[in-house]
Amino acid sequence: MDGAVxxxxxxxxxxxxxxxxxxxxxxxxxxxxVDADAFALAWRAGYAPAMQRVMSGELGWTLIDELHRMILxxxxxxxxxxHLNEAEKRHLNRAWHxxxxxxxxVEGLKRLKTRYPICTLSNGNIGLLTHMARHAGLPWDCILxxxxxxxxxxxxxxxxxxxxxxxxxxxxxxxVAAHQDDLDAARACGLRTAYIERPLEFGTNHPKDVxxxxxxxxxxxxxxxxxxxxxx
Amino acid sequence: MDGAVxxxxxxxxxxxxxxxxxxxxxxxxxxxxVDADAFALAWRAGYAPAMQRVMSGELGWTLIDELHRMILxxxxxxxxxxHLNEAEKRHLNRAWHxxxxxxxxVEGLKRLKTRYPICTLSNGNIGLLTHMARHAGLPWDCILxxxxxxxxxxxxxxxxxxxxxxxxxxxxxxxVAAHQDDLDAARACGLRTAYIERPLEFGTNHPKDVxxxxxxxxxxxxxxxxxxxxxx
Numbered sequence: 001m002d003g004a005v006x007x008x009x010x011x012x013x014x015x016x017x018x019x020x021x022x023x024x025x026x027x028x029x030x031x032x033x034v035d036a037d038a039f040a041l042a043w044r045a046g047y048a049p050a051m052q053r054v055m056s057g058e059l060g061w062t063l064i065d066e067l068h069r070m071i072l073x074x075x076x077x078x079x080x081x082x083h084l085n086e087a088e089k090r091h092l093n094r095a096w097h098x099x100x101x102x103x104x105x106v107e108g109l110k111r112l113k114t115r116y117p118i119c120t121l122s123n124g125n126i127g128l129l130t131h132m133a134r135h136a137g138l139p140w141d142c143i144l145x146x147x148x149x150x151x152x153x154x155x156x157x158x159x160x161x162x163x164x165x166x167x168x169x170x171x172x173x174x175x176v177a178a179h180q181d182d183l184d185a186a187r188a189c190g191l192r193t194a195y196i197e198r199p200l201e202f203g204t205n206h207p208k209d210v211x212x213x214x215x216x217x218x219x220x221x222x223x224x225x226x227x228x229x230x231x232x
Numbered sequence: 233m234d235g236a237v238x239x240x241x242x243x244x245x246x247x248x249x250x251x252x253x254x255x256x257x258x259x260x261x262x263x264x265x266v267d268a269d270a271f272a273l274a275w276r277a278g279y280a281p282a283m284q285r286v287m288s289g290e291l292g293w294t295l296i297d298e299l300h301r302m303i304l305x306x307x308x309x310x311x312x313x314x315h316l317n318e319a320e321k322r323h324l325n326r327a328w329h330x331x332x333x334x335x336x337x338v339e340g341l342k343r344l345k346t347r348y349p350i351c352t353l354s355n356g357n358i359g360l361l362t363h364m365a366r367h368a369g370l371p372w373d374c375i376l377x378x379x380x381x382x383x384x385x386x387x388x389x390x391x392x393x394x395x396x397x398x399x400x401x402x403x404x405x406x407x408v409a410a411h412q413d414d415l416d417a418a419r420a421c422g423l424r425t426a427y428i429e430r431p432l433e434f435g436t437n438h439p440k441d442v443x444x445x446x447x448x449x450x451x452x453x454x455x456x457x458x459x460x461x462x463x464x
Contacts, residue, residue, distance in 0.1 A: 065399065117362055127398045130349055130374040142362040143374045147397070165379070166359045167297065 002192050002217050002230065004172050008112055009121040009144065009162045009191075011153075011177035012129065014201040016109070016223070017099035017136060019044060021203065026095040030088070034079045037203050042078070046071035051123060051152045061150055063125040069093045096124070097131035102198065106137050108223025111232040117141045121162055121175065123152045154185030163191070176226065180213055187215060194218035194226055234424050234449050234462070236404050240344055241353040241376065241394045241423075243385075243409035244361065246433040248341070248455070249331035249368060251276060253435065258327040262320070266311045269435050274310070278303035283355060283384045293382055295357040301325045328356070329363035334430065338369050340455025343464040349373045353394055353407065355384045386417030395423075408458065412445055419447060426450035426458055 013019045023040035032039070050067040053059045072093050076084065084092070112118055119142040120129050129143045146152045149161040163170045170190030177183050178198040187193050194217060197210040212219040220226035245251045255272035264271070282299040285291045304325050308316065316324070344350055351374040352361050361375045374397075378384045381393040395402045402422030409415050410430040419425050426449060429442040444451040452458035 117366060119362070125397070126374060126376075126380075130351070130398075134349060134373055141366055141375075142358060144358075148358075148380050165357070166362075 002174060005116070005174045005192055006168050006172040007162065007166050007174070008116045008118050008194075009159075009173055009175050010109075010118065011175070011179060011182055012120050012122040012124060012132070013099070014198055015176065015178040015196055016105045016138065017101050017132065018201075019096070019099050020201060022099040023095055024203070025100075026092065026098070030092060032079075032081055034081060037205060039075065039079055041202065041206070042075045043068070043071055046074065055152055055155070063127075063147060064096070064123055065093065065125055065128055068096055094131075097128050098135050099132055101136040101138065102222070104222035104224040106139070108225075108227050109139055111224065111227035112230065113139055113141065115230065115232045117166070119144045119162065121153070121158060122146070153182060156185070156189050159186045159189040159191050174217065176223075183213070183216055192217040194220060196223060196226065197221045234406060237348070237406045237424055238400050238404040239394065239398050239406070240348045240350050240426075241391075241405055241407050242341075242350065243407070243411060243414055244352050244354040244356060244364070245331070246430055247408065247410040247428055248337045248370065249333050249364065250433075251328070251331050252433060254331040255327055256435070257332075258324065258330070262324060264311075264313055266313060269437060271307065271311055273434065273438070274307045275300070275303055278306065287384055287387070295359075295379060296328070296355055297325065297357055297360055300328055326363075329360050330367050331364055333368040333370065334454070336454035336456040338371070340457075340459050341371055343456065343459035344462065345371055345373065347462065347464045349398070351376045351394065353385070353390060354378070385414060388417070388421050391418045391421040391423050406449065408455075415445070415448055424449040426452060428455065428458065429453045 010016055020040050024036040027036040027039050050071055054062050109118055118140060120140055121144050122129055123146045125147045126143055126145045129145055133140055144162060146158060149157045151157040163173050171192060174192035174194055175183060175186035176194045176196060178196045178201060183193040183195055199207050199210050201208050218226060218229055220229060242248055252272050256268040259268040259271050282303055286294050341350055350372060352372055353376050354361055355378045357379045358375055358377045361377055365372055376394060378390060381389045383389040395405050403424060406424040406426055407415060407418035408426045408428060410428045410433060415425040415427055431439050431442050433440050450458060450461055452461060
Protein backbone atom coordinates (compact mmCIF):
# COMPACT_ATOMS: atom_id res chain seq x y z
CA MET A 1 0.00 0.00 0.00
CA ASP A 2 2.59 2.53 1.05
CA GLY A 3 5.59 0.23 1.42
CA ALA A 4 7.24 1.78 -1.62
CA VAL A 5 6.93 5.37 -0.37
CA UNK A 6 10.35 7.06 -0.17
CA UNK A 7 9.49 10.73 0.43
CA UNK A 8 6.65 12.50 2.24
CA UNK A 9 5.54 15.87 0.83
CA UNK A 10 3.26 18.06 2.93
CA UNK A 11 0.69 20.66 2.17
CA UNK A 12 1.29 23.35 4.79
CA UNK A 13 -1.52 25.94 5.21
CA UNK A 14 -4.23 24.16 7.19
CA UNK A 15 -2.46 20.80 7.20
CA UNK A 16 0.61 21.60 9.31
CA UNK A 17 -0.19 25.11 10.57
CA UNK A 18 -3.39 26.73 11.82
CA UNK A 19 -3.72 29.74 9.49
CA UNK A 20 -7.18 30.75 10.76
CA UNK A 21 -6.34 30.81 14.46
CA UNK A 22 -2.98 32.46 13.82
CA UNK A 23 -4.36 35.24 11.60
CA UNK A 24 -7.16 35.87 14.11
CA UNK A 25 -4.57 36.27 16.87
CA UNK A 26 -2.46 38.67 14.76
CA UNK A 27 -5.51 40.78 13.87
CA UNK A 28 -6.54 40.93 17.52
CA UNK A 29 -2.99 41.76 18.63
CA UNK A 30 -3.00 44.76 16.26
CA UNK A 31 -6.35 45.80 17.76
CA UNK A 32 -7.99 46.20 14.36
CA UNK A 33 -11.66 47.07 14.84
CA VAL A 34 -12.94 44.17 12.71
CA ASP A 35 -14.53 40.75 13.09
CA ALA A 36 -11.22 38.84 13.18
CA ASP A 37 -12.86 35.53 12.20
CA ALA A 38 -14.47 37.10 9.13
CA PHE A 39 -11.27 38.99 8.29
CA ALA A 40 -9.18 35.80 8.34
CA LEU A 41 -11.73 33.95 6.20
CA ALA A 42 -11.90 36.81 3.69
CA TRP A 43 -8.11 36.94 3.39
CA ARG A 44 -7.92 33.21 2.74
CA ALA A 45 -10.91 33.31 0.37
CA GLY A 46 -9.00 35.69 -1.87
CA TYR A 47 -6.16 33.22 -2.24
CA ALA A 48 -7.49 30.76 -4.85
CA PRO A 49 -8.86 33.50 -7.16
CA ALA A 50 -5.55 35.38 -6.93
CA MET A 51 -3.60 32.25 -7.91
CA GLN A 52 -6.08 31.69 -10.73
CA ARG A 53 -5.22 35.13 -12.13
CA VAL A 54 -1.58 33.99 -12.28
CA MET A 55 -2.34 30.57 -13.75
CA SER A 56 -4.59 32.11 -16.42
CA GLY A 57 -1.78 34.42 -17.48
CA GLU A 58 -3.62 37.60 -16.46
CA LEU A 59 -0.80 38.19 -13.95
CA GLY A 60 2.82 37.18 -14.49
CA TRP A 61 4.46 34.81 -12.03
CA THR A 62 3.77 36.26 -8.59
CA LEU A 63 4.86 35.06 -5.15
CA ILE A 64 2.25 34.33 -2.50
CA ASP A 65 3.66 37.14 -0.34
CA GLU A 66 2.63 39.57 -3.07
CA LEU A 67 -0.74 37.93 -3.64
CA HIS A 68 -1.41 38.05 0.11
CA ARG A 69 -0.60 41.75 0.04
CA MET A 70 -2.90 42.47 -2.92
CA ILE A 71 -5.74 40.69 -1.12
CA LEU A 72 -4.91 42.43 2.16
CA UNK A 73 -5.16 45.86 0.55
CA UNK A 74 -8.60 44.93 -0.79
CA UNK A 75 -9.98 43.56 2.46
CA UNK A 76 -8.59 46.37 4.59
CA UNK A 77 -10.67 48.67 2.43
CA UNK A 78 -13.69 46.35 2.51
CA UNK A 79 -13.51 46.13 6.33
CA UNK A 80 -13.08 49.89 6.62
CA UNK A 81 -9.56 49.80 8.09
CA UNK A 82 -7.87 52.98 6.92
CA HIS A 83 -5.37 53.92 9.64
CA LEU A 84 -2.54 51.41 9.04
CA ASN A 85 0.74 52.80 7.75
CA GLU A 86 2.97 50.94 5.29
CA ALA A 87 5.13 49.35 8.00
CA GLU A 88 2.02 48.07 9.80
CA LYS A 89 0.60 46.64 6.60
CA ARG A 90 3.89 44.90 5.88
CA HIS A 91 3.95 43.49 9.40
CA LEU A 92 0.38 42.24 9.10
CA ASN A 93 1.07 40.68 5.70
CA ARG A 94 3.93 38.76 7.23
CA ALA A 95 1.44 37.13 9.63
CA TRP A 96 1.56 34.25 7.13
CA HIS A 97 5.24 33.81 8.02
CA UNK A 98 4.31 33.44 11.69
CA UNK A 99 1.57 30.83 11.57
CA UNK A 100 1.48 28.47 14.52
CA UNK A 101 1.58 24.69 14.11
CA UNK A 102 -1.26 22.42 15.13
CA UNK A 103 -0.44 20.84 18.51
CA UNK A 104 0.60 17.50 16.95
CA UNK A 105 2.59 18.89 14.00
CA VAL A 106 6.10 19.23 15.39
CA GLU A 107 6.10 15.86 17.15
CA GLY A 108 4.48 14.18 14.15
CA LEU A 109 7.02 15.60 11.71
CA LYS A 110 9.95 14.67 13.94
CA ARG A 111 8.72 11.08 14.12
CA LEU A 112 7.99 10.84 10.39
CA LYS A 113 11.42 12.30 9.63
CA THR A 114 13.12 9.37 11.36
CA ARG A 115 12.04 7.12 8.47
CA TYR A 116 11.26 9.43 5.56
CA PRO A 117 12.70 12.59 4.08
CA ILE A 118 10.01 15.23 4.73
CA CYS A 119 9.49 18.23 2.49
CA THR A 120 6.91 20.91 1.99
CA LEU A 121 4.86 21.10 -1.19
CA SER A 122 3.04 24.37 -0.73
CA ASN A 123 1.90 27.25 -2.86
CA GLY A 124 3.57 29.48 -0.26
CA ASN A 125 6.85 30.99 -1.40
CA ILE A 126 10.22 29.67 -0.21
CA GLY A 127 11.00 32.66 2.02
CA LEU A 128 7.60 32.47 3.70
CA LEU A 129 7.93 28.73 4.31
CA THR A 130 11.48 29.12 5.65
CA HIS A 131 10.52 31.86 8.10
CA MET A 132 7.48 29.83 9.16
CA ALA A 133 9.62 26.76 9.79
CA ARG A 134 11.92 28.76 12.07
CA HIS A 135 8.96 30.35 13.86
CA ALA A 136 7.04 27.11 14.34
CA GLY A 137 9.97 24.70 14.76
CA LEU A 138 9.04 22.60 11.72
CA PRO A 139 11.99 20.25 11.01
CA TRP A 140 11.75 20.07 7.21
CA ASP A 141 14.51 18.31 5.32
CA CYS A 142 13.72 20.44 2.29
CA ILE A 143 11.45 23.33 1.33
CA LEU A 144 9.71 22.70 -1.98
CA UNK A 145 7.27 25.28 -3.21
CA UNK A 146 5.28 26.34 -6.21
CA UNK A 147 8.09 28.90 -6.52
CA UNK A 148 10.52 26.10 -7.48
CA UNK A 149 8.23 24.77 -10.21
CA UNK A 150 6.71 28.12 -11.21
CA UNK A 151 3.30 26.49 -11.15
CA UNK A 152 0.74 26.49 -8.38
CA UNK A 153 -0.97 23.36 -7.11
CA UNK A 154 -3.03 21.64 -8.43
CA UNK A 155 -0.88 21.85 -11.60
CA UNK A 156 0.66 18.40 -12.23
CA UNK A 157 4.15 19.92 -12.55
CA UNK A 158 4.14 20.49 -8.78
CA UNK A 159 3.33 16.90 -7.74
CA UNK A 160 5.48 15.34 -10.44
CA UNK A 161 8.16 17.91 -9.63
CA UNK A 162 8.64 16.37 -6.19
CA UNK A 163 9.18 12.96 -7.77
CA UNK A 164 11.64 14.44 -10.26
CA UNK A 165 13.60 16.33 -7.60
CA UNK A 166 14.14 13.09 -5.69
CA UNK A 167 14.57 10.92 -8.82
CA UNK A 168 11.59 8.78 -7.82
CA UNK A 169 8.55 7.32 -9.50
CA UNK A 170 5.31 9.18 -8.64
CA UNK A 171 4.06 6.26 -6.51
CA UNK A 172 7.16 6.57 -4.33
CA UNK A 173 5.98 10.02 -3.16
CA UNK A 174 3.13 10.48 -0.67
CA UNK A 175 1.33 13.82 -0.44
CA VAL A 176 0.01 14.59 3.05
CA ALA A 177 -2.79 17.17 3.11
CA ALA A 178 -6.01 18.22 4.83
CA HIS A 179 -7.71 19.00 1.51
CA GLN A 180 -9.32 16.34 -0.66
CA ASP A 181 -8.96 18.38 -3.87
CA ASP A 182 -5.19 18.63 -3.37
CA LEU A 183 -5.00 14.87 -2.75
CA ASP A 184 -7.25 14.14 -5.75
CA ALA A 185 -4.88 16.05 -8.03
CA ALA A 186 -1.84 14.29 -6.56
CA ARG A 187 -3.48 10.90 -6.98
CA ALA A 188 -4.26 11.68 -10.61
CA CYS A 189 -0.48 12.11 -11.06
CA GLY A 190 0.19 8.71 -9.51
CA LEU A 191 1.24 9.82 -6.00
CA ARG A 192 0.19 8.08 -2.79
CA THR A 193 -2.03 10.25 -0.58
CA ALA A 194 -2.67 10.73 3.14
CA TYR A 195 -5.58 12.80 4.41
CA ILE A 196 -5.24 14.58 7.75
CA GLU A 197 -8.37 15.61 9.64
CA ARG A 198 -8.31 19.30 10.50
CA PRO A 199 -11.97 19.91 11.40
CA LEU A 200 -11.23 23.38 12.81
CA GLU A 201 -9.17 24.67 9.89
CA PHE A 202 -11.73 27.47 9.36
CA GLY A 203 -12.18 28.15 13.07
CA THR A 204 -14.45 26.76 15.73
CA ASN A 205 -17.47 28.55 14.21
CA HIS A 206 -17.06 26.80 10.85
CA PRO A 207 -16.38 23.08 11.37
CA LYS A 208 -15.24 21.29 8.23
CA ASP A 209 -16.33 17.92 6.84
CA VAL A 210 -13.50 15.48 7.43
CA UNK A 211 -15.17 12.34 6.10
CA UNK A 212 -12.74 9.75 4.74
CA UNK A 213 -12.28 9.20 1.02
CA UNK A 214 -11.38 5.54 0.49
CA UNK A 215 -9.30 6.52 -2.54
CA UNK A 216 -6.63 7.87 -0.20
CA UNK A 217 -3.82 5.57 0.86
CA UNK A 218 -4.10 6.75 4.47
CA UNK A 219 -6.61 8.66 6.59
CA UNK A 220 -5.29 10.04 9.87
CA UNK A 221 -6.62 12.21 12.66
CA UNK A 222 -3.28 14.01 13.10
CA UNK A 223 0.36 13.90 12.02
CA UNK A 224 1.19 11.83 15.11
CA UNK A 225 -1.55 9.39 14.08
CA UNK A 226 0.00 9.22 10.60
CA UNK A 227 3.41 8.57 12.19
CA UNK A 228 1.89 5.72 14.21
CA UNK A 229 0.24 4.27 11.08
CA UNK A 230 3.56 4.41 9.19
CA UNK A 231 5.45 2.77 12.03
CA UNK A 232 7.42 5.87 13.06
CA MET B 233 30.34 45.62 8.10
CA ASP B 234 27.97 42.70 8.45
CA GLY B 235 25.39 44.19 10.80
CA ALA B 236 22.81 44.31 8.03
CA VAL B 237 23.17 40.64 7.09
CA UNK B 238 19.84 38.82 7.39
CA UNK B 239 20.52 35.45 5.72
CA UNK B 240 23.60 33.25 5.43
CA UNK B 241 23.97 31.19 2.24
CA UNK B 242 26.57 28.43 2.12
CA UNK B 243 28.58 26.83 -0.58
CA UNK B 244 28.55 23.13 0.32
CA UNK B 245 31.14 20.95 -1.50
CA UNK B 246 34.45 21.64 0.21
CA UNK B 247 33.05 24.37 2.47
CA UNK B 248 30.66 22.34 4.65
CA UNK B 249 31.51 18.77 3.62
CA UNK B 250 34.79 17.01 2.84
CA UNK B 251 34.19 15.67 -0.67
CA UNK B 252 37.76 14.46 -1.17
CA UNK B 253 38.06 12.42 1.99
CA UNK B 254 34.52 11.06 1.61
CA UNK B 255 34.96 9.95 -2.01
CA UNK B 256 38.30 8.37 -1.13
CA UNK B 257 36.60 6.36 1.63
CA UNK B 258 33.80 5.24 -0.69
CA UNK B 259 36.26 4.17 -3.38
CA UNK B 260 38.30 2.23 -0.82
CA UNK B 261 35.16 0.64 0.68
CA UNK B 262 34.24 -0.67 -2.77
CA UNK B 263 37.80 -2.05 -3.10
CA UNK B 264 38.32 -0.50 -6.52
CA UNK B 265 41.88 -1.17 -7.64
CA VAL B 266 42.71 2.50 -8.24
CA ASP B 267 44.63 5.36 -6.62
CA ALA B 268 41.66 6.67 -4.60
CA ASP B 269 43.20 10.11 -4.15
CA ALA B 270 43.71 10.51 -7.91
CA PHE B 271 40.27 9.06 -8.63
CA ALA B 272 38.55 11.57 -6.33
CA LEU B 273 40.50 14.47 -7.84
CA ALA B 274 39.68 13.34 -11.39
CA TRP B 275 35.98 13.08 -10.59
CA ARG B 276 35.92 16.56 -9.13
CA ALA B 277 38.08 17.97 -11.96
CA GLY B 278 35.40 16.93 -14.44
CA TYR B 279 32.79 18.98 -12.63
CA ALA B 280 33.50 22.54 -13.85
CA PRO B 281 33.91 21.52 -17.52
CA ALA B 282 30.65 19.52 -17.33
CA MET B 283 28.76 22.53 -15.94
CA GLN B 284 30.36 24.67 -18.64
CA ARG B 285 28.84 22.40 -21.28
CA VAL B 286 25.43 23.15 -19.76
CA MET B 287 26.01 26.88 -19.40
CA SER B 288 27.27 27.14 -23.00
CA GLY B 289 24.07 25.50 -24.24
CA GLU B 290 25.87 22.41 -25.57
CA LEU B 291 23.86 20.37 -23.04
CA GLY B 292 20.33 21.21 -21.89
CA TRP B 293 19.69 21.81 -18.22
CA THR B 294 21.23 18.84 -16.41
CA LEU B 295 21.28 17.99 -12.70
CA ILE B 296 24.60 17.46 -10.96
CA ASP B 297 23.65 13.83 -10.25
CA GLU B 298 23.64 13.25 -14.00
CA LEU B 299 26.82 15.24 -14.60
CA HIS B 300 28.54 13.25 -11.84
CA ARG B 301 27.46 10.06 -13.58
CA MET B 302 28.72 11.20 -17.00
CA ILE B 303 32.10 12.01 -15.46
CA LEU B 304 32.12 8.76 -13.48
CA UNK B 305 31.60 6.70 -16.62
CA UNK B 306 34.57 8.47 -18.22
CA UNK B 307 36.95 8.08 -15.30
CA UNK B 308 36.02 4.45 -14.64
CA UNK B 309 37.19 3.79 -18.16
CA UNK B 310 40.27 5.99 -17.77
CA UNK B 311 41.24 4.18 -14.55
CA UNK B 312 40.61 0.79 -16.11
CA UNK B 313 37.69 -0.18 -13.87
CA UNK B 314 35.47 -2.43 -15.97
CA HIS B 315 33.81 -4.85 -13.54
CA LEU B 316 31.14 -2.65 -11.91
CA ASN B 317 27.52 -3.44 -12.71
CA GLU B 318 24.83 -0.77 -13.06
CA ALA B 319 23.69 -1.00 -9.42
CA GLU B 320 27.28 -0.60 -8.22
CA LYS B 321 27.82 2.41 -10.48
CA ARG B 322 24.61 4.00 -9.19
CA HIS B 323 25.70 3.36 -5.62
CA LEU B 324 29.13 4.89 -6.26
CA ASN B 325 27.60 7.92 -8.00
CA ARG B 326 25.47 8.53 -4.91
CA ALA B 327 28.69 8.88 -2.87
CA TRP B 328 28.08 12.62 -3.36
CA HIS B 329 24.86 12.22 -1.33
CA UNK B 330 26.86 10.70 1.53
CA UNK B 331 29.65 13.23 1.97
CA UNK B 332 30.79 13.72 5.55
CA UNK B 333 30.89 17.15 7.19
CA UNK B 334 34.09 18.80 8.35
CA UNK B 335 34.42 18.33 12.13
CA UNK B 336 33.26 21.90 12.91
CA UNK B 337 30.38 22.07 10.40
CA VAL B 338 27.41 20.75 12.37
CA GLU B 339 28.21 22.72 15.53
CA GLY B 340 29.01 25.83 13.50
CA LEU B 341 25.75 25.67 11.55
CA LYS B 342 23.70 25.06 14.69
CA ARG B 343 25.23 28.12 16.33
CA LEU B 344 24.85 30.34 13.24
CA LYS B 345 21.24 29.19 12.88
CA THR B 346 20.37 30.65 16.28
CA ARG B 347 20.75 34.15 14.79
CA TYR B 348 20.45 33.75 11.03
CA PRO B 349 18.38 31.70 8.62
CA ILE B 350 20.90 29.34 7.01
CA CYS B 351 20.50 27.99 3.50
CA THR B 352 22.59 26.17 0.95
CA LEU B 353 23.60 27.83 -2.29
CA SER B 354 25.19 24.96 -4.15
CA ASN B 355 25.41 23.70 -7.69
CA GLY B 356 24.39 20.33 -6.25
CA ASN B 357 20.80 19.36 -6.99
CA ILE B 358 18.07 19.57 -4.37
CA GLY B 359 17.71 15.80 -3.90
CA LEU B 360 21.46 15.39 -3.44
CA LEU B 361 21.63 18.23 -0.91
CA THR B 362 18.61 16.90 1.00
CA HIS B 363 20.02 13.39 1.28
CA MET B 364 23.40 14.82 2.28
CA ALA B 365 21.78 16.93 5.01
CA ARG B 366 20.09 13.86 6.47
CA HIS B 367 23.32 11.83 6.24
CA ALA B 368 25.55 14.51 7.73
CA GLY B 369 23.10 16.10 10.18
CA LEU B 370 23.25 19.53 8.53
CA PRO B 371 20.44 21.65 10.03
CA TRP B 372 19.57 23.80 6.99
CA ASP B 373 16.54 26.03 7.21
CA CYS B 374 16.23 25.85 3.44
CA ILE B 375 17.87 24.07 0.50
CA LEU B 376 18.62 26.47 -2.34
CA UNK B 377 20.36 25.11 -5.38
CA UNK B 378 21.29 25.93 -8.94
CA UNK B 379 18.32 23.68 -9.68
CA UNK B 380 15.95 26.35 -8.30
CA UNK B 381 17.43 29.09 -10.47
CA UNK B 382 18.33 26.86 -13.44
CA UNK B 383 21.73 28.52 -13.55
CA UNK B 384 25.00 27.32 -12.08
CA UNK B 385 27.22 29.47 -9.93
CA UNK B 386 28.96 31.76 -10.71
CA UNK B 387 25.96 33.06 -12.74
CA UNK B 388 24.59 36.19 -11.01
CA UNK B 389 21.05 34.76 -11.04
CA UNK B 390 22.11 32.33 -8.30
CA UNK B 391 23.48 34.92 -5.85
CA UNK B 392 20.77 37.47 -6.59
CA UNK B 393 18.25 34.63 -6.48
CA UNK B 394 18.93 34.12 -2.78
CA UNK B 395 18.23 37.80 -2.13
CA UNK B 396 15.04 37.62 -4.18
CA UNK B 397 13.78 34.46 -2.43
CA UNK B 398 14.10 36.21 0.93
CA UNK B 399 12.96 39.63 -0.33
CA UNK B 400 16.27 41.18 0.70
CA UNK B 401 18.81 43.57 -0.79
CA UNK B 402 21.98 41.80 -2.00
CA UNK B 403 24.04 43.30 0.84
CA UNK B 404 21.70 41.64 3.35
CA UNK B 405 22.88 38.20 2.17
CA UNK B 406 26.27 36.75 3.10
CA UNK B 407 27.78 33.95 1.04
CA VAL B 408 29.99 31.60 3.05
CA ALA B 409 32.47 29.61 0.96
CA ALA B 410 35.94 28.09 0.86
CA HIS B 411 36.52 29.29 -2.71
CA GLN B 412 37.65 32.82 -3.56
CA ASP B 413 36.20 32.69 -7.09
CA ASP B 414 32.73 31.91 -5.71
CA LEU B 415 33.05 34.76 -3.22
CA ASP B 416 34.37 37.14 -5.91
CA ALA B 417 31.29 36.48 -8.04
CA ALA B 418 28.96 36.96 -5.06
CA ARG B 419 30.70 40.22 -4.13
CA ALA B 420 30.30 41.49 -7.69
CA CYS B 421 26.54 41.05 -7.17
CA GLY B 422 26.64 43.08 -3.95
CA LEU B 423 26.59 40.23 -1.41
CA ARG B 424 28.66 40.15 1.76
CA THR B 425 31.24 37.34 1.79
CA ALA B 426 32.89 35.07 4.35
CA TYR B 427 35.88 32.90 3.44
CA ILE B 428 36.37 29.63 5.31
CA GLU B 429 39.83 28.04 5.38
CA ARG B 430 39.71 24.44 4.18
CA PRO B 431 43.40 23.76 3.53
CA LEU B 432 42.83 20.01 3.09
CA GLU B 433 39.90 20.25 0.67
CA PHE B 434 41.95 18.36 -1.95
CA GLY B 435 43.42 15.90 0.56
CA THR B 436 46.48 15.91 2.77
CA ASN B 437 48.75 15.41 -0.26
CA HIS B 438 47.53 18.59 -1.95
CA PRO B 439 47.33 21.43 0.59
CA LYS B 440 45.47 24.49 -0.68
CA ASP B 441 46.39 28.17 -0.39
CA VAL B 442 44.06 29.71 2.19
CA UNK B 443 45.52 33.22 2.25
CA UNK B 444 43.03 35.93 3.19
CA UNK B 445 41.55 38.28 0.62
CA UNK B 446 40.85 41.60 2.34
CA UNK B 447 37.90 42.15 0.01
CA UNK B 448 35.91 39.56 1.97
CA UNK B 449 33.74 40.74 4.83
CA UNK B 450 34.96 37.90 7.05
CA UNK B 451 37.83 35.39 7.03
CA UNK B 452 37.40 32.41 9.35
CA UNK B 453 39.31 29.22 10.08
CA UNK B 454 36.13 27.18 10.48
CA UNK B 455 32.34 27.53 10.75
CA UNK B 456 32.63 27.62 14.54
CA UNK B 457 35.14 30.45 14.17
CA UNK B 458 32.66 32.28 11.91
CA UNK B 459 29.94 31.72 14.51
CA UNK B 460 32.21 33.25 17.15
CA UNK B 461 32.97 36.24 14.91
CA UNK B 462 29.26 36.81 14.29
CA UNK B 463 28.41 36.58 18.00
CA UNK B 464 26.59 33.25 17.79
